[in-house]
Amino acid sequence: AKNQGGGRFSFYSESMSDQADRRLEMEHQLRHAIARNEFELYYQPVINLRDNQLVGVEVLLRWNNENLGQPGPDEFILIAEHSGQIVTIGNWVLEQACQQIMAWSRAGFPALSVAVNISSKQFIDGDILASVGHALKQSGLPAAQLELEITEGLLLNDTPTIREIFKQLKMLGVHLSLDDFGTGYASLSYLKRYPFDTLKIDRSFVKDIDNCQDSITLTNAIVAMAHSFGMRVIAEGVENLNQRRILRDRHCDMVQGYLYSPALPADDFLDWAKRYSE
Ligand code: C2E
Ligand code: CA
Ligand code: CA
Ligand code: CA
Numbered sequence: 001a002k003n004q005g006g007g008r009f010s011f012y013s014e015s016m017s018d019q020a021d022r023r024l025e026m027e028h029q030l031r032h033a034i035a036r037n038e039f040e041l042y043y044q045p046v047i048n049l050r051d052n053q054l055v056g057v058e059v060l061l062r063w064n065n066e067n068l069g070q071p072g073p074d075e076f077i078l079i080a081e082h083s084g085q086i087v088t089i090g091n092w093v094l095e096q097a098c099q100q101i102m103a104w105s106r107a108g109f110p111a112l113s114v115a116v117n118i119s120s121k122q123f124i125d126g127d128i129l130a131s132v133g134h135a136l137k138q139s140g141l142p143a144a145q146l147e148l149e150i151t152e153g154l155l156l157n158d159t160p161t162i163r164e165i166f167k168q169l170k171m172l173g174v175h176l177s178l179d180d181f182g183t184g185y186a187s188l189s190y191l192k193r194y195p196f197d198t199l200k201i202d203r204s205f206v207k208d209i210d211n212c213q214d215s216i217t218l219t220n221a222i223v224a225m226a227h228s229f230g231m232r233v234i235a236e237g238v239e240n241l242n243q244r245r246i247l248r249d250r251h252c253d254m255v256q257g258y259l260y261s262p263a264l265p266a267d268d269f270l271d272w273a274k275r276y277s278e
Contacts, residue, residue, distance in 0.1 A: 022068070023079055025067070025068065026068060026071065026075075026076060026079050027079060027083045027085070029065055029067060029068060030076065030079065030080055030083070030085050030089070031085065033063060033065065033089070034088070034089070034092055038063055038064050038065050039061060039062070039063055039064075039089070039092065039093075040061075040062045040063075040064060040265060041059050041060070041061060041062070041093065041096055041097060041100065041266065042059070042060045042061075042062050042263035042264055042265055042269075043057040043058070043059060043060075043100075043263060043264055043265075043266065043269040044057060044058045044060060044256055044261065044262065044263035044264070045057060045256060045260050045261050045269070045272070045273065045276070046058060046113070046115070046234060046254050046255075046256045047254060047255050047256065047260055048253065048254055049244070049247065049248045049252060049253060049254060049255055050253075054110075054112070054273055054276055054277065055112065055113060055254065056112045056113035056114060056115060056147070056254075057101075057112055057113075057114055057115065057269070058115040058117075058149070058256060058263070059093065059097045059114060059115065059116050059117070060073065060117070060263040061073050061077070061089075061093055061117075063076055077119065080119075081119055081120075081121050084121070084125060086119045086121045086122065087121060087122055087125055087126035090118060090119055090121075090122045090126065090131070091122075091126070091131045091134075091135075093116060093117075094116055094131055094132065094135040095134070095135045095138060095139070097114050097116050097135075098114065098135045098136060098138070098139035098141040098146065099138070099139045099141075100114075100266060101114045101139075101141055101145065102139045102140050102141045104270065105141075109270070109273070110277075111142075111145060112145070113144075113145050113146070113147055113175070114141075114145060114146055114147065115147040115148075115149050115177060116146070116147070116148060116149065117149045117179065118148045118149060118150055120150075120151070120153050120154040123150075123154055123162060123165060124154075124157075128165060128169070129165060129168050129169065129172070132146070132148070132169065132172060132174060133172065136172070136174075142173075143172050143173030143174045144173050144174070144175065146174045146175065147174065147175040147176070147177055147197070147198065148169065148174055148175070148176055148177065149177045149179040149200065150176060150177065150178060150179060151178075151179045151180050151184070152178060152180070152181075152184040152190060153184065155190045155193075155194065156184075158193075163193070163194070166194055166195055167195070170195050175197040175198060176194070176195060176196050176197055176198070177196060177197065177198035177199070177200055177234070178190065178191070178194075178196045178198070178199050178200065179200050180200065180202045181199050181200055181201055181202055181222070182201060182202045182204070182205050182218075182222070183202045183204065188225070191225070191226070191229050191231070192229070196229075196231055197231060197232065198231055198232045198233070198234055199222070199226045199231050199232070199233050199234070200233075200234045200235075200236055201219065201222060201233060201234070201235045201236065201252070202236065202237075203236050203237025203257075204237075205218060205219060205222075205235075206235050206236065206237045206238055206239075206243055206247070206257070207237060209243050209246050209247070210240065210242040210243050210246060216246060216250070219235075219246075219247070219250050219252070220250050223250050223251055223252055227251070232253040232254065233252050233253050233254070234252075234253065234254040234255065234256065235247050235252050235254070235255050235256075235257075236255075236256050236257060237256075237257045237258075238255040238256065238257030238258075238259045238260075239257050239258045239259050240259055241259065243257075243259070244259060260276075
């Protein structure tokens, strides 16, 4: 805990053993997080570019843990993946998300699609088919409203088992999205081999789309290719009107980002959505 403020002495304050301590402490705290009600789902709106309608949400997990100072998902998800806890946590997220969307539906709110991030570990170590089936059944959410976001990391260990699970998930009727597109490796071939409904263009592409011709050219190519495979395209991390205009002109289907709203707690999201639809 030396010099928390600046990065200058970070070598000393973030020594290897401090990091290992934090990691162990996090694993320990994660074990009780569900029982202690420390997890909270946040919702980020997804907007259709053609008519500016709110069409869905992406669910993003938050962890209110005071000992650890509210670690971000980029940090604690990684640790939960390594420790195997992500399977339990991921199932909890699936169930809560489906229930929340159904609760809004029953309260008369227009039906939204809900996108849930799924870790590779949930495919490999967990029974993702059973978990998804259970979450749908328990909540009553129509399968077509549930979208599973998967990163291409999972596809790197391309196995018949994984392809079979994809097939079965499609048969259940849920939608599959390829998340963080453009940040990994041999992505193009996956598009042909896996039944994705949606491709999500990573924020790193969108970031300089309004001042970089190469990014525009790439976006054009990605959208055209995705459409030719019958996929819809969502751009994430849209922060200004200029980016939105460029994406709309390039026939991108949907956007999400701070231009509309960051991910919000359930109540705040509902307020936002009511105001937005007025
Ligand atoms: P992701 O799935 O790529 O999620 C998008 C991230 O970008 C989110 O960060 C979101 O808050 C942020 N974001 C959205 N719009 C903007 C924008 O306009 N500008 C900027 N600068 N950022 C924006 P977050 O919530 O910190 O999540 C980080 C990552 O943690 C997610 O990346 C996802 O990989 C993982 N994650 C979050 N929740 C879950 C979960 O329930 N399960 C699993 N397995 N992973 C999760
Ligand atoms: Ca995502
Ligand atoms: Ca993403
Ligand atoms: Ca990501």
